Amino acid sequence: MSQNSLHIAHVVHRFDTGGLENGVVNLINSLGSEEYTHSIVTLKGHSTDFAARIKTANVKFYDLAKKDGNDLSIFWRMNQLLKQLKPDILHTRNTATLELQLVGWWRRVKLRIHGEHGWDVNDMHGQNLTYRKLRKLLKPFIHQYIALSKEARDYLLDIIKVKPERLNHICNGVDKSKFSPKKDITRTSPFVIGCVGRLEDVKNHVLLAEAFVIASKQTQGKVDIQLQLIGEGSCRDKVESILTANDCIKASWLAGNRNDVAALMTEFDIFVLPSLAEGISNTILEAMACGLPVIATNVGGNAELVQHDHSGYVVNVSDPQEMAERILDYVGQPELKMQHGQNGRALVEQKFSIQVMTSAYNNLYRTGKPAILDPGSNTLP
Template identity: 45%
Template sequence: MSPDNEPPATPLIVHLIHRLDVGGLENGLINLINHLPPDRYRHAIVCLRDYSDYHLRIQRPGVEIISINKREGKDWAHYLRLFQTLKRLRPLMIHTRNLSGIEGQLLAAVAGVRLRVHGEHGRDINDLHGLSRKYRLLRKLLRPLIGHFIAVSKDLETWLIGTIGARPQRVTHICNGVDSLQFHPRLGPPAAIGPDGFLCEDAFVIGSVGRMAEVKDHLTLAQAFILLIAEHALPRDRLRLLIAGDGPCRQACLDLLRQAGMDELAWLPGNRDDIPQLMRAMDVFVQPSLAEGMSNTILEAMATGLPVVATAVGGNPDLVRGGWTGTLVPPSSPAVLADALNDYYQLPALAVSHGQRGRRRVLAEYSLNAMADAYLAVYDALAAPTRPMKG
């Protein structure tokens, strides 16, 4: 076959993110690539910083991962490196995510990338409620370059339209999906986890999973755990705390628990690769974030059949139906959080019913295939050739 008659190459989508490491956004990206039809698009992940072994979760062959190696603060040279990378890859489409990636829209336009998508998965750590004039101005200036926006929560969709000025027809709300086969309810006694003596007989395990960064506010969870024993008088021989994840706030949580004399009742093992197994050892799941887009870990907990106590911020109320699949509490309120956890301890049947309803909701509304189909519809609509207007 001559070069002129060769079939066109499968179009490439470049996914621009800050860093490929443990995190909800990154987990969602990998799930998306793994579940999109392999014959429709090729994929490359461009990291403004770098990447970790987390990329080994990608099951699809041929996904190029590139590090721009941006330095902290303003690194003007990284714009040139990003431009050169886009010129080399020559993608059909770029999909940037969050504030850290949105400037890539300008570089992509200059590099000739015709189709441009931007996703909002959660606001910046320094602007949890989207009120920064500087960041709003940046988004508004780049808005005309963006062909379509994707918001992972209703809260972010409303904000993009009402505050940033995106046209409603150019914004799609796409929920994250969860692997309901990997994350499933406990089928028998929980597997032995943690150090010797941690998972005692009849233990009531309060659990959480996520980056232990300030925005996730696991310190409030540790404070609530202490209150359950100190003020609610729950038995030390049954109550256990499990927080899987790593980050700058892990040591502060350990110190607080140690000062209260409760460190032997808690296990904070850092990052783990056995999250489904750990969740099946929990009795209730807590998401204490100060801000949230669409929490993958809440979905995973619901798929595991756990009742969820979450702060009423961001996309959490989209997932947790208070009094039906879990309980919503205000952020930074350890006493209120302790009250909610005490309810589940005192009323085991309530915990079971909320967990079962959460599992059913995940199966009905939050499958990985449904998520992939929704993204594919956005990509296909942008990539479709322009049709002539009738009349």
């Protein structure tokens, strides 16, 4: 271990399948194992299978075992843990862990960072007044902020009044070698519409199911189309009910959580993300890296990633008819599907590599100051 090694305590709600958590995995795997050690502190434990995605040996897990509702004892447990760990950096993520910055201040952690990765279903677009007051109240205890999307960056600047010199805009990066286009691009029936994400209300799979029903009726007897949903969650029954009621369940595959997402994505024809709220979506970047055109709702950072009518389409968050029409555009125009997919892959290669993301985080961790980023490109000057 290097004498200049830094110890980071990453605090997340639960370390399990999700875009935020996947970003942590990519970051830890990319930062030098001799330069960093990591403690992943969770409020609600972790998935052993998901944790296995971390490929370095410099990581330990700690669970604060937070009780449901208000649990003031969590502050005492966090205090005892930080007293034991003595990290150089405390890095909390999203509202669920924000209050624990108070403990970091009390224990005099040298660098305290908070990341805003995306909106919670209880705080769509930062409109929850209680959370807004909480962010303002805790602002003096945080040294640096990370906003993954322009929406989050503007919210922190304009609403929470974070000073620009304390704000970093760092987009996610994608592993271009792991997620890459299928070498044999000749596709046979069926035409596969794919989505990867937790089956929860905020991911809005109901919209996609409704759009698929519309598209299926219009292609019936002409083109065989199939819906593949990768992920698990509380909305599974609701989505299945819509598909079953409209005789579309046999043309659908609800695969649950999978460890072979990269391989499954290469079998998609297009990728659709119907979310109600997003930060910077890892799955959009992964789909673009696989050479897939993307249809995404116009929320959060989606429009930063998907260039409308160039690498995909950005659609209304509540209009299944519009989403269905965009799906049918690709079904009926193979050359358009191929061109938009190629454009998306080119954008990933130019702007959204893991190397650029890691460089920005490394600069922040080492200096405690923002790197100068081009907010639209995620590239260092």
